[in-house]
Amino acid sequence: MDVPPLEARAALDTVEKSRLRVIDEIGLPQWYWWGLALGWIILGWVTDLNYPWLTAAATLVFGAVHSAVAPRVINGRHRSNQLSVNADIVDRHLPALVLGGLIILAGITVAGAVAISADGAQHPVTITSIFVAVVIVLGGPRLLAAVRRRAVRSSARR
Amino acid sequence: MITAQFDELIHPSTRLSIVALLAAADWVEFSFVRDQLSLSDSALSKQLSTLEDARYVRVERPTNGRRRRVHVRLTDAGRTAFRGHVAALQAIVGVAQSRNGEAQPR
Numbered sequence A: 001m002d003v004p005p006l007e008a009r010a011a012l013d014t015v016e017k018s019r020l021r022v023i024d025e026i027g028l029p030q031w032y033w034w035g036l037a038l039g040w041i042i043l044g045w046v047t048d049l050n051y052p053w054l055t056a057a058a059t060l061v062f063g064a065v066h067s068a069v070a071p072r073v074i075n076g077r078h079r080s081n082q083l084s085v086n087a088d089i090v091d092r093h094l095p096a097l098v099l100g101g102l103i104i105l106a107g108i109t110v111a112g113a114v115a116i117s118a119d120g121a122q123h124p125v126t127i128t129s130i131f132v133a134v135v136i137v138l139g140g141p142r143l144l145a146a147v148r149r150r151a152v153r154s155s156a157r158r
Numbered sequence B: 001m002i003t004a005q006f007d008e009l010i011h012p013s014t015r016l017s018i019v020a021l022l023a024a025a026d027w028v029e030f031s032f033v034r035d036q037l038s039l040s041d042s043a044l045s046k047q048l049s050t051l052e053d054a055r056y057v058r059v060e061r062p063t064n065g066r067r068r069r070v071h072v073r074l075t076d077a078g079r080t081a082f083r084g085h086v087a088a089l090q091a092i093v094g095v096a097q098s099r100n101g102e103a104q105p106r
Helices: A005-023 A030-048 A052-073 A094-118 A124-157 B013-023 B030-036 B041-053 B076-103
Strands: A083-085 B025-029 B057-060 B071-074
Touching: A005 A083, A005 A124, A005 B013, A005 B076, A030 A052, A030 A094, A030 A124, A052 A094, A094 A124, B013 B025, B013 B030, B013 B041, B013 B071, B013 B076, B025 B030, B030 B041, B030 B071, B041 B057, B071 B076
Parallel strands: none
Antiparallel strands: A083 B025, B025 B071, B057 B071
């Protein structure tokens, strides 16, 4: 079949447009961020109760629940139940990026709580956890938006 | 290694959009394809039947709760054909660009 170059160019644009539609679906479900934020606040509140065994138990439960849920969604390929994005399209470092962010936020929670506690606040961990929860809810989707922009740039280079 | 192979079955614009969408995903819900490409149920079904007959796509109906779901996925043969087709299109554009480059006055 003799295809004119302009038609071939238009067909490649069609392919790219479809690819961008799928890239737009990269992300983590909204419930993940809200659940994480809620869990963070609860863990902070439990810590402020000053029962070390309860804090340890709550941390274990938080970690176990996150470990059970995260592997299914943290790869960014299942933001909705409408499709599963191909692994080739998503940055393979995304899980490390999200987990790294959570480790940094855990550090910020501890440091913030120590600082606020030194200032004489009554519920230092709860206060810091609420701040971190807001960062999670607002920052998580922004992080994924940046990952999508990166995927678009990398798709354009292909 | 991808062999450039123009595929007349994939090439029509609507079918190309469908296959390209499926190529970027493991599976896609029927309604997602329909909404993204602004197609009617019957138009999409017709295109999918053609692709299914060529063994390029597989339509699955997973039983998950009460909601009826229809997943569409590209088969290995479909993925290979799509990659070959894209390579063929790129080759056509590449040849034209190099010809234009040679024809440019210095």
